[in-house]
Every structure is written in C-alpha cells, then in structure tokens.
Amino acid sequence: MARLIRALLMLALLTPALAQAAIEVREFDDPVMRDRFESLTATLRCPKCQNQAIDDSDSPIAGDMRQRVFEQLQAGRSDKEILDFMVSRFGDYVLYNPRLEGRTLLLWGLPAALVLGGGLLVALLVRARRRASASRLSVEERARLDALLEREDDR
Amino acid sequence: MTRRLLLLLPLAGFLVLAVFLYRGLSIDPASRDSALMARPFPAFSLTTLEDPGRTLDESLLKGEVTLVNVWGEWCPTCKQEMPQLLELAERGVRLVGVDYKDTREKGREFLAEFGNPFEVNLFDPEGSLGFDLGVYGAPETFLVDAEGVIRYHHTGYITTQDVERVILPEVAKWQD
Numbered sequence: 001m002a003r004l005i006r007a008l009l010m011l012a013l014l015t016p017a018l019a020q021a022a023i024e025v026r027e028f029d030d031p032v033m034r035d036r037f038e039s040l041t042a043t044l045r046c047p048k049c050q051n052q053a054i055d056d057s058d059s060p061i062a063g064d065m066r067q068r069v070f071e072q073l074q075a076g077r078s079d080k081e082i083l084d085f086m087v088s089r090f091g092d093y094v095l096y097n098p099r100l101e102g103r104t105l106l107l108w109g110l111p112a113a114l115v116l117g118g119g120l121l122v123a124l125l126v127r128a129r130r131r132a133s134a135s136r137l138s139v140e141e142r143a144r145l146d147a148l149l150e151r152e153d154d155r
Numbered sequence: 156m157t158r159r160l161l162l163l164l165p166l167a168g169f170l171v172l173a174v175f176l177y178r179g180l181s182i183d184p185a186s187r188d189s190a191l192m193a194r195p196f197p198a199f200s201l202t203t204l205e206d207p208g209r210t211l212d213e214s215l216l217k218g219e220v221t222l223v224n225v226w227g228e229w230c231p232t233c234k235q236e237m238p239q240l241l242e243l244a245e246r247g248v249r250l251v252g253v254d255y256k257d258t259r260e261k262g263r264e265f266l267a268e269f270g271n272p273f274e275v276n277l278f279d280p281e282g283s284l285g286f287d288l289g290v291y292g293a294p295e296t297f298l299v300d301a302e303g304v305i306r307y308h309h310t311g312y313i314t315t316q317d318v319e320r321v322i323l324p325e326v327a328k329w330q331d
Contacts, residue, residue, distance in 0.1 A: 047289070061290075068286070087190065089190055089191070090291070091190035092190075
C-alpha cells in the first residue's frame with residue numbers, strides 16, 4: 001500500500017514536468033526579435049485546430065510552424081516574408097487578419113457599406129418626412145392660395 | 156406601387172442572408188482547398204523508404220498523372236485508407252507515397268502489414284515535404300498532372316465512395 005502511495009505521489013510530481021516538456025524553450029538575444037516571434041505566432045492560425053493561434057496550440061503542425069517562424073526570424077526575414085511563406089503553403093486560412101485583396105473585398109467592405117447604406121437610408125427618410133411636412137399648408141396659406149386661384153379663373 | 160416594393164427590400168435581404176448562412180452550415184470546416192492548387196508540386200530531395208541510398212526529386216512526378224498520398228504508421232485513418240489505395244493502384248492509377256514523420260522501421264512494417272500500393276515511397280522523417288505541401292494532418296492526397304502541377308487535394312482518408320465518385324473522375328479528367 002505504502003509503495004502504491006509513493007508511486008502515485010511520484011506520478012503526481014512528474015506530471016507537471018511532462019506537461020512542460022511540450023513547450024519549447026527558445027533563446028532570443030534580442031528582445032525585439034522575441035516580440036516579433038510572439039506577435040507572429042499569435043497572428044498565425046493553426047491549420048489543424050481551427051480556432052487557435054499557433055502560439056498556444058499543442059498540435060504537431062503548430063509546433064512545426066513555430067519552429068519555421070523562429071528559423072526565418074533568425075535568418076533575417078521580414079514579418080511579411082514569413083507570413084507570405086506560411087500563406088503560400090497553408091492558404092489565407094492561417095491569417096487571423098485576412099489581407100485586403102480582391103477576394104476579401106466583401107469581407108472588409110461589407111461592414112462599412114452597411115453603415116454607409118444605413119446612414120443614407122436614414123438621411124433619405126428624414127428628408128422625405130421634412131418635405132412632406134413642408135408641403136402641408138396652414139389655413140391662411142390655403143385661403144390665400146384659393147383666392148389666387150380664383151382670381152386666375154376669373155380672368 | 157414602387158414604394159410597396161421598397162418595403163419588401165428587408166425581406167429580400169433576410170432571404171439572401173438566410174440562404175448564405177444555411178449554405179455555411181453544410182460546409183465542412185475541416186476541408187479547404189489547398190493553397191497549392193494549380194501550382195507546381197514543391198521541389199524536394201528525399202531518399203526513398205525502400206532504399207536509403209536512393210534520392211529522388213520532383214521530376215519523379217513528371218510524365219504521368221500521379222496520386223501523392225501522405226501517410227504515416229502513427230496515423231490510424233491511414234490504415235483505413237489502404238484498401239482504397241490498393242484498389243486505385245489495381246485500376247491503373249500511379250501512386251507515390253510520402254512516409255511522413257515516421258521511422259524507416261515503422262514505415263516498412265506498415266507497408267508489410269497493410270500492403271503497398273505505391274510505386275515508390277518518399278521518406279520524409281522531418282516532415283519537410285509535408286510542410287511545403289501545407290499538410291496539417293495525414294492522410295492527405297494530392298493529384299498531380301503529367302506536367303507536375305497539383306490539380307486536386309483530398310484531406311482526410313479516401314473512402315470507398317470517394318474512389319468512384321471523386322478520385323477516378325479527377326484522374327480521368329487530367330489524363331488526356
């Protein structure tokens with residue numbers, strides 16, 4: 001019994017160590033480089049796990065992608081080059097912020113178009129209502145108009 | 156009259172949106188077109204699983220329509236796929252395997268156990284070719300035309316229905 005408890009305790013102690021093993025330790029001499037690594041891995045989407053960025057995904061492909069980002073940063077590539085590298089393999093899907101281009105025009109443009117369209121609609125309604133109230137005549141105006149029209153008829 | 160019609164605009168908008176969203180429900184979020192569609196198969200230089208002394212490159216895929224299947228011993232669905240791949244090979248389709256993130260020993264054991272439909276198997280222990288292909292989970296299958304251009308991408312395993320309905324027609328489409 002004591003042996004079993006000791007074994008369980010050992011296991012409990014070891015488990016966090018095992019979990020840690022999945023996280024790679026990367027040394028950055030340059031803090032700017034580390035920031036770029038962190039921002040790139042936070043904006044790249046894991047192709048396997050749909051709604052996770054590669055920085056906190058345990059899937060093997062996310063690990064591979066982190067490694068490539070790291071290597072390319074070390075090789076002096078720009079952020080854009082690294083993103084292009086990923087997009088050319090995994091498609092636009094890997095970008096959490098899709099780029100503005102022909103295919104994504106609707107995606108980027110629709111919210112603005114809807115706001116503009118709505119504003120236009122409201123403006124038109126307001127104008128139409130104002131014009132309708134302007135065309136309604138008061139009693140004196142009506143009387144004056146009738147008088148004028150009568151005079152016209154008499155002539 | 157035209158005013159009346161204007162009142163129907165919101166309804167029309169709703170219907171368009173409803174159709175759009177309904178379609179979205181039936182789309183499989185896990186299947187997407189490869190970014191490599193209509194692009195040349197990526198360059199590689201890998202040894203074969205069968206012979207560590209034999210190195211092959213992308214010219215392997217020129218001259219004939221080929222199915223490139225990415226598999227691994229560690230991948231359970233790859234096992235389910237093997238009968239379909241064997242059938243495709245039997246029906247005259249040229250298959251090239253990519254043994255992805257595997258060891259030679261395990262890869263060979265897999266082929267000994269489940270059969271070998273492949274003309275040759277590229278050995279990709281680091282997953283470098285897999286990465287260039289944008290593979291994010293095995294099995295994945297790429298149809299490469301006689302010019303070495305990727306024409307079709309299948310994610311997940313090929314089912315018996317897929318053989319008849321998708322793979323064979325796609326192969327035939329690019330064969331002339």
